[in-house]
Amino acid sequence: MTRTLQPGLAATAVVAASSANLGPGFDSMGVALGLYDEIVVETTESGLVVEVEGEGAGQVPLDASHLVVRAIERGLRETGVSAPGLIVRCRNDIPHSRGLGSSAAAVVGGLAAANGIAAQANCAPMSQERLVQVSSEFEGHPDNAAAAVLGGAVVSWTEAGAGEPRYAAAPIRLHPDITLFAAVPQVRSSTAETRVLLPEQVRHTDARFNLSRSALLVVALTERPDLLMPATEDVLHQPQRASAMPASAEYLAVLRRCGVAGVLSGAGPSVLALSTAPELPAPALQYGADHGFEVRKMSAGRGVTWTSAVAAHN
Numbered sequence: 001m002t003r004t005l006q007p008g009l010a011a012t013a014v015v016a017a018s019s020a021n022l023g024p025g026f027d028s029m030g031v032a033l034g035l036y037d038e039i040v041v042e043t044t045e046s047g048l049v050v051e052v053e054g055e056g057a058g059q060v061p062l063d064a065s066h067l068v069v070r071a072i073e074r075g076l077r078e079t080g081v082s083a084p085g086l087i088v089r090c091r092n093d094i095p096h097s098r099g100l101g102s103s104a105a106a107v108v109g110g111l112a113a114a115n116g117i118a119a120q121a122n123c124a125p126m127s128q129e130r131l132v133q134v135s136s137e138f139e140g141h142p143d144n145a146a147a148a149v150l151g152g153a154v155v156s157w158t159e160a161g162a163g164e165p166r167y168a169a170a171p172i173r174l175h176p177d178i179t180l181f182a183a184v185p186q187v188r189s190s191t192a193e194t195r196v197l198l199p200e201q202v203r204h205t206d207a208r209f210n211l212s213r214s215a216l217l218v219v220a221l222t223e224r225p226d227l228l229m230p231a232t233e234d235v236l237h238q239p240q241r242a243s244a245m246p247a248s249a250e251y252l253a254v255l256r257r258c259g260v261a262g263v264l265s266g267a268g269p270s271v272l273a274l275s276t277a278p279e280l281p282a283p284a285l286q287y288g289a290d291h292g293f294e295v296r297k298m299s300a301g302r303g304v305t306w307t308s309a310v311a312a313h314n
Contacts, residue, residue, distance in 0.1 A: 003121065005076075005083045009043040011116025011308045015109035016151065016301025017094040018101030019182070019272045020143035022221075023232035023263040024213035030101075030147035030154050031174065032301030033182060037092045037105050039068055041113040044085035055092035055102070067106040068113075071138065075114025078134060079123045088113075097188035099266035104144035107135045108304050116306035129168070131304070132156075136167035144266065151303030153221055172218060174300050175225045181273040181280055182265060183251060183293040189244065189269045197240050206235045225276050228261035232274065238264050245269040247291045254287045255280075 017035040021027070037055075050062040050069060060066060064073075068090055076082055094102045111134055115125035126134065128149055135145035142156035146169030156169035213233050220231035241264065242249035248269040255262030255273055258281040265272040271293070273280060280295065288295045 001080070002077070003081045003123070005043045005081050005117065005121055007043050007045045007085065009117050009120040009308075011041050011113050011120065011306055013039045013041075013109045013112035013116060013304060013306040015039070015105045015112060015148050015304045018104060018144045018147035018301065019099070019180075019263075019265040019270075020101065020147070021234075021237065021263065021266060022217060022272070022274075023234040023238070023261075024210045024236070025143075025155075025217055026210070026234075026237050027141040027143055027158075028156055029214065029217060030143035030156065031180070032147040032151045032153075032303070033100065033180060034298040034301045035093055035100070035182075035296070036301070037090065037094050037102075037109055039109040039113045040089040040091075041072060041117060042087040043083040043117065044087055046085040048085065049087045051087075051089045053089075053091045055094060056090075056096050057092075059096070067103060067138075068110040071107040071110025071135075072114050072117075074134060074138075075111040075126065076117065078111075078126055078130065079114060079118035081118055081121055081123055083117070095184055095270075098184055099189065099264065099268045099270040100182065100184070101144040101148060101266065104135065104139055104148050107138040108145055108148040111135055112304045112306040116308040119306075120308045128303075132169050133167050137164070142167040142169055147301075149304055152300045155218065173222050175222055177276045178221065178225050178228075179275050179278065180298050180300065181275065182296045182298060183271040183273065183288050184296065185247065185269050185294075186292045187245075187247075187269055189267060195267065197244060198237055199240070202236055210234060210236050225274075228274050228276075229256070229259065232261040232263050234263070241268055247293075251284075251287055251291070251293065255284050258284050260284060
């Protein structure tokens with residue numbers, strides 16, 4: 001039975017950006033990035049108010065179709081409660097449509113905010129495992145969502161069954177010597193637009209190549225960062241997407257010529273570099289500056305958090 005919430009309950013969720021694939025780990029490997037969105041939710045007597053600051057302001061819908069709102073409502077249903085009205089405030093630092101997991105962050109943050117509201121009502125919140133499952137249902141694959149839920153680096157997978165797919169993930173320890181650099185361009189892209197560039201079938205030799213590199217990637221990320229260059233090689237999706245984002249494809253080539261393990265971040269057009277050096281080489285920084293990339297040095301992101309409070313009114 002669904003319980004109707006009283007007005008004046010409030011919760012705040014903080015959720016990280018993420019980078020998926022990491023080269024060969026298509027739809028399975030991911031890492032959270034130290035760049036965060038904040039979502040503040042308050043229950044009211046009726047209606048819906050959506051406010052957006054920062055990234056996406058003036059561009060995303062401010063109604064029930066907003067992805068954060070949809071996730072909050074799904075999360076409330078999951079915890080057995082409903083709200084007659086909501087105020088949703090989004091403070092966004094994660095760039096949209098750049099391959100940095102903004103949609104996964106919106107979903108995971110909305111679900112976490114619902115957890116905070118449910119806790120206010122003394123209802124059991126969703127577990128991490130359930131957060132991975134429900135957020136991945138929105139995405140259709142678990143790599144970004146799992147990284148946003150768990151933080152750090154993750155390996156995720158999908159199990160097909162008689163009913164809906166089951167999504168799951170396990171964290172892996174990112175080697176402390178690895179530094180992350182996200183190169184974010186001004187141009188945008190979308191996963192849907194670039195996924196259509198991928199062939200339905202691949203050669204056996206290409207599948208074997210990526211399988212070996214994905215296994216090696218886990219070793220490189222956790223124990224042997226000296227193996228990052230071969231471990232981030234890919235033949236299944238990055239070459240196929242190159243024509244849609246030539247500047248990003250060339251940036252990958254520049255990084256790798258400099259001996260830095262560069263990969264497309266998700267479906268692009270952002271580029272992620274994984275390095276054991278404190279800074280990127282000068283040629284890589286110069287290429288980024290010349291072609292409109294903002295290079296951000298960052299640590300791995302934390303898993304999603306939420307806090308609850310009674311709403312304050314002036």
